[in-house]
Amino acid sequence: MEKDEKNTQVFACKGMECKEMLEKLSEYIDGDLDPKLCEDLEKHMTDCNPCLIFVNTLKKTISLFKYASSEPLPKEVHLRLHDYLKKNCQGC
């Protein structure tokens, strides 16, 4: 039982289980989560560091993809596109 209590502290901190929390994370990040559930989730994270790290790295994943996706269109691709369209669309 002692082992179970220890596990309970890590995985089921007062109220919301980790697995249950995983299902709600996107709604939480997007600000779409019901305020009561949001409160439960934040409470859970103050007690459960792995879940806190999970949320933070999930947010970081999204921002990394956004950040890495700001490269401009290569100039030659732009030129070829406009040439192609001019040839194929004008006079259509």
Add this chain to the structure above:
Amino acid sequence: MINLSDQALVEKIRAGDYQAFEFLVTRYESKVYRLAIRMLRNPQDAEDALQETFMQVFRGLAGFEGRSKFSTWLFRLATNVCLMRIRHRETEPSKLLPLEDYLPKLEEGDSPQMMDWADRPEDALLSKESREKMMEALDKLPPEYRAVFILRDIEGFSNAETGESLGISVAAVKSRLHRARLALRGMLAGYFEKEQISRGLEPTLEA
């Protein structure tokens, strides 16, 4: 002309103003190319998809009724062009996303060993190698999930706009987005944790 709305440009194009079409193409070409390169990975395929998309835009403008925003309609065409090309490939991943592979093991008695790489700034995390890993991770998502993630999280479309572009419900957008995000996080965590250990940084372990 550069300040004109999409709808105003569309009207001009319909009236035969080709220059207005060039303005509209210039306004969206980078975004469409970004979608295509992330969907198809291969620069040549992405360029072909870009050309095909705007060709379809030009031909379809006569029938565009303005019931949805121009950008939503454009991305619906672009996504379909990419998905059609993907369907002709043989090496695409299955439609199933084995999410369990990317989640920390939470079985009772197990201690998840979570390493925190979220505090490191974007610039520090984005090496040439890690960018490559990110693109590989995106590539491992089934195309329908990849498209949702790109439109929603990279291009910043709303759930409703993403759903409209892909012809799926908002509930399906939310579900696919959630799974895509968790899978991508899992794949990146695998990479950044290894990288953090090889750099000799003290991992934050939670027991």
